[in-house]
Every structure is written in C-alpha cells, then in structure tokens.
Amino acid sequence: MNISFFGLGYVGCVGMGCLAQNGHKVIGVDISPEKIKNINEGIPTIVEVGIGEIIKEQHLQGRISATHDYMEAVKESDISFVCVGTPSTNKGHLDLSYIYQTAKEIGEALKEKNGFHVIVIRSTVFPGTNKKVSEIIEGISGKTRNVHFAVVSNPEFLREGTAVKDYMNPPLTVIGTDCEKARDIMTELYAPLAAPLEIVPIEVAEMIKYVNNSYHALKVVFANEIGRICKSCGIDSHEVMRIFCMDKQLNISPYYFKPGFAYGGSCLPKDLKALKTMAHDLYVEAPVLNAIENSNQYHIENTIEWIQTIGYKKIGVLGLSFKAGTDDMRNSPIINVIETLHGKGYEIKIYDKNVSLARLIGKNKSVITEKLPHLNSMLQDDMESLVKWAEIIIIANSDEAFKAIKIRKGQTVIDLVRIKELEGENGYKGICW
Structure with missing residues (x-):
C-alpha cells in the first residue's frame, strides 16, 4: 500500500519505518525542515533502539521519503496516519490544534483527489475527536464520510526504548x-502482526489509551507504596511483587476489572484496613491505599442518590450476600444501600435463596442484628411475587435466576452486576454502562 504519515516524531518515525519494512511505500509530512531532511537522507528523527537501521535500509530500498507538501502526500497515498502532537494545556486539557490543522490539510487534498481514502488517528485524543475530524474533512473536501473517506481510530501502545x-x-x-471498507483495509494492513485485532466502536478506541496509561501510573505508585511499607518492615519488596505477579487468575487478570458495584466481603475490606494501619504505624505515607476505601464508599453513596432520583418507593432487592452462590453478608455493600433507603422511608423486600434466617449464625447474625433488625419482614421466599410487587428492582449479585426476571411496563431495573440478558429492556439501567 501507499501510506502517508503526518507528524514525524516518535510515533510517526517508528510507524513509517516498520510499515516500510513490511513492504509498504511510505511518505512522511512534517513542518520541520530538519526532520524532512533527515528522513530523505535515511536518518531517523528520534533516538530509539533499532529504528536507525530500519530507516536507513528502507530509504535505500526506496520505500521511505518525506515532504512538506501535504497535498502531494495525500494524493500519492491511500492511507494517511495522523501522528501529530497533542500536548496538555495548563488546565490539563489536550491541545488538539495540530490534529485539527492536519484534518484541514487532508480535507483540502481530498477535494482534489478521487478514490477512497482512510485517515488513521494514531495520536492520543479525547473521545469525540474522530467525529470532529470527520466533520472538518467533510466540510472542506465536500466529500462524504464512509463513502469517499473514513476516519479510523488506531491508538498506539509503544514504549520508548522498546518501540520497534x-x-x-x-x-x-x-x-x-464504523466503516466496513476501512475495517477491511486496516485488517489487511496489520495482517503481518501476530496479535489479536480488535474492531471496536470509535469511542472505545479513543478511550483505551487513557485507561491504559492511567492504570500504568497507578501500578507504579501502588508498587512504590508497597515498597515503602516493605522496606520499613525489612522485607524484600521485589520478592513480594514477584510473587504477586505470578497469580494470573486474580492479581494479573480480568477478574476484578469489570465495572459494577462496590467491593465487599470478609477479606478485601479487612485486609486493606490492616495494610493501611500497618503503613500508619510505620509512619509510611500511602495516599493511594488510603483513597481506595473512600472511592468505594463514594460509589455506594452515588448509587443511593441515583435510586432516590427515580422517585419510586417500593424496592425489591435481588441478592443480599456480597457474591452469588454464598450466604456471606459480611461487608456486603448492598446492605448499606438497604439500610439507608429503609431509614428514608422506602418500602423494601429482599430475595436471596442462599440467605435464610434459620441458618444465620456468627458474623452473619450480627450483621442482621446491627444493620438490618427488620430483615425478617423484608426477606421473601418467592422471587416472582417480589418482582411483580416492586416499582424498582435492584439486582445486587449475579445469581443465574435473575437472568429470567420479567420487567413489566413502568418498572425500573437497576443492575449492579451487568446481566446482559436484561439489557435493552424498557426500564433497564446499568450502574456503570
């Protein structure tokens, strides 16, 4: 394929070199005469392991060149990668002026060009930028999005030092x-890479890089807080984290990465509190660890406020234990919701096949005594009757039986766990989706 790259910085230089190495003919565009000169002499615009040899070789093969003439670059290519900078403003927003300027230039070039053209946003941008770029190009070129051209979001996941x-x-x-033709072109372009190809809604692609990098930042800070605590105890923090990373079922896995309701149970709250206390006693500052419980509590309070805005007073709760398949109610976050709403005068009924007053002993019994002394009158044995009675149904755990409930007209279902069988029904509301 013939490919143009707008922006010959880190992402652009690596991208054009690697695509040329895969056999494509690539032309770069930049406002810097020095960068253009470097590429046209077979010299990379960055210092990065392996890229020097690639740019030199591909230049010798005649697959790489650079120009300041964006009209020529678009005219001579089928795909244009946008790799220009998106620096932060003083208030933390992105300066997207380079993105929009590039969109204008591509729009001008497409006005004079026939044939389908794909514009690939490789830069890190806010959700909604793809739509704005499409509008700019449509307005200037007079062409129609997804007919004459398509704008694709394709975030990069490159680390400096190992980018190639x-x-x-x-x-x-x-x-x-959202364009089938662009999807097919991009699938062919990336076919040589032995990696899963995920075709997703545009906004998902625009959002993922922010999630990735924020989580990477969180991992660094979390590991450093654990390191400070371990050091104060005379423990090898690297050995602790090595063992931590060996668990691919829970620790390094998708298991807990599902937006939903607050955490609860006997282990997470207790052990988090213990680690925070340990840090405090050792005079070790651990602001990330200290913020976890506050964020969890905010999620519960936000849920209560959300329920109150609906306006109905008859609430049926499906699931009382903190996890389906257990009767463990210790620190079950739904109990805080029930307790608060009951205190505000809501009429509440609860169904959980695993919770029975006759079997409530130990800590579970104290939960009822302290938190929900009226549980006896709230618990129901018949799920169908509860569903028919309730104006609001709150699904609080993922019991298989809850997939089959019938939502009647005028009823609101608040799903805290994401039961996909109910999505799309009238009155259905997901807590984080």
Missing part, C-alpha cells in the same frame, strides 16, 4: 471504525 519491538509484537491492535 512493541510495534512488531503488540499485545493487540485496536481499530475503532
């Missing part, structure tokens, strides 16, 4: 598009 290796061996490739 990361490009050639990515964990996955993300393509955000």
Whole structure:
C-alpha cells in the first residue's frame, strides 16, 4: 500500500519505518525542515533502539521519503496516519490544534483527489475527536464520510526504548471504525502482526489509551507504596511483587476489572484496613491505599442518590450476600444501600435463596442484628411475587435466576452486576454502562 504519515516524531518515525519494512511505500509530512531532511537522507528523527537501521535500509530500498507538501502526500497515498502532537494545556486539557490543522490539510487534498481514502488517528485524543475530524474533512473536501473517506481510530501502545519491538509484537491492535471498507483495509494492513485485532466502536478506541496509561501510573505508585511499607518492615519488596505477579487468575487478570458495584466481603475490606494501619504505624505515607476505601464508599453513596432520583418507593432487592452462590453478608455493600433507603422511608423486600434466617449464625447474625433488625419482614421466599410487587428492582449479585426476571411496563431495573440478558429492556439501567 501507499501510506502517508503526518507528524514525524516518535510515533510517526517508528510507524513509517516498520510499515516500510513490511513492504509498504511510505511518505512522511512534517513542518520541520530538519526532520524532512533527515528522513530523505535515511536518518531517523528520534533516538530509539533499532529504528536507525530500519530507516536507513528502507530509504535505500526506496520505500521511505518525506515532504512538506501535504497535498502531494495525500494524493500519492491511500492511507494517511495522523501522528501529530497533542500536548496538555495548563488546565490539563489536550491541545488538539495540530490534529485539527492536519484534518484541514487532508480535507483540502481530498477535494482534489478521487478514490477512497482512510485517515488513521494514531495520536492520543479525547473521545469525540474522530467525529470532529470527520466533520472538518467533510466540510472542506465536500466529500462524504464512509463513502469517499473514513476516519479510523488506531491508538498506539509503544514504549520508548522498546518501540520497534512493541510495534512488531503488540499485545493487540485496536481499530475503532464504523466503516466496513476501512475495517477491511486496516485488517489487511496489520495482517503481518501476530496479535489479536480488535474492531471496536470509535469511542472505545479513543478511550483505551487513557485507561491504559492511567492504570500504568497507578501500578507504579501502588508498587512504590508497597515498597515503602516493605522496606520499613525489612522485607524484600521485589520478592513480594514477584510473587504477586505470578497469580494470573486474580492479581494479573480480568477478574476484578469489570465495572459494577462496590467491593465487599470478609477479606478485601479487612485486609486493606490492616495494610493501611500497618503503613500508619510505620509512619509510611500511602495516599493511594488510603483513597481506595473512600472511592468505594463514594460509589455506594452515588448509587443511593441515583435510586432516590427515580422517585419510586417500593424496592425489591435481588441478592443480599456480597457474591452469588454464598450466604456471606459480611461487608456486603448492598446492605448499606438497604439500610439507608429503609431509614428514608422506602418500602423494601429482599430475595436471596442462599440467605435464610434459620441458618444465620456468627458474623452473619450480627450483621442482621446491627444493620438490618427488620430483615425478617423484608426477606421473601418467592422471587416472582417480589418482582411483580416492586416499582424498582435492584439486582445486587449475579445469581443465574435473575437472568429470567420479567420487567413489566413502568418498572425500573437497576443492575449492579451487568446481566446482559436484561439489557435493552424498557426500564433497564446499568450502574456503570
């Protein structure tokens, strides 16, 4: 394929070199005469392991060149990668002026060009930027989005120092598009890479890089807080984290990464509190650890406020234990919701097949005594009767039986766990989706 790259910085230089190495003819565009000169002499615009040899070789093969003439670059290519900078403003927003300027230039070039053209946003941008770029190009070119051109979001996952290796061996490739023709072109372009190709809604592709990098920042800070605590105890923090990372079922896995309701149970709250206390006693500052419980509590309070805005007073709760398949109610977050709403005068009925007053002993019994002394009158044995009675149904755990409930007209279902069988029904509301 013939490909143009707008922006010859880190992402652009690595991208054009690697695509040329895969056999494509690539032309770069930049406002810097020095960068253009470097590329046209077979010299990379950045210092990065392996890229010097690639740019030199591909220049000798005649697959790489650069120009300041964006009209020529678009005219001579089928795909244009947008890799220009998106620096932060003083208030933390992104300066997207380079993105929009590039969109204008591509729009001007497409006005004079026939044939379908794909514009690939490789830069890190806010959700909604793809739509704005499409509008700019449509307005200037007079062409129609997804007919004459398509704008695709394709975030990069490159680390400085290993960028060439990361490009050639990515964990996955993300393509955000709603255009079938663009999807097929991008699928062919990335076919040589032995990695899963995820075709997703455009906004998902625009959002994922922010999630990735914020989580990477969180991991660094979390590991450093654990390191400070371990050091104060004379414990090898690297050995602790090595063992932590060996668990691929829970620790390094998708298990807990599902937006939903607050955490609860006997272990997470207790052990988090213990680690925070340990840090406090050792005079070790751990602001991330200290913020976890506050964020969890905010999620519960936000849920209560959300329920109150609906306006109904008859609430049926499906699931009382903190997890389906257990009767453990210790620190079950739904109990805080029930307790608060009951205190505000809401009429509440509860169904949980695993919770029985006759079997409530130990800590579970104290939960009822302290938190929900009126539980006896709230608990119901018949799920169908509760569902028919309730104006609001709150689904609080993922019991299989809850997939089959019938939502009647005028009824609101608040799903805290995401039961996909109910999505799309009238009155259905997901807590985080």
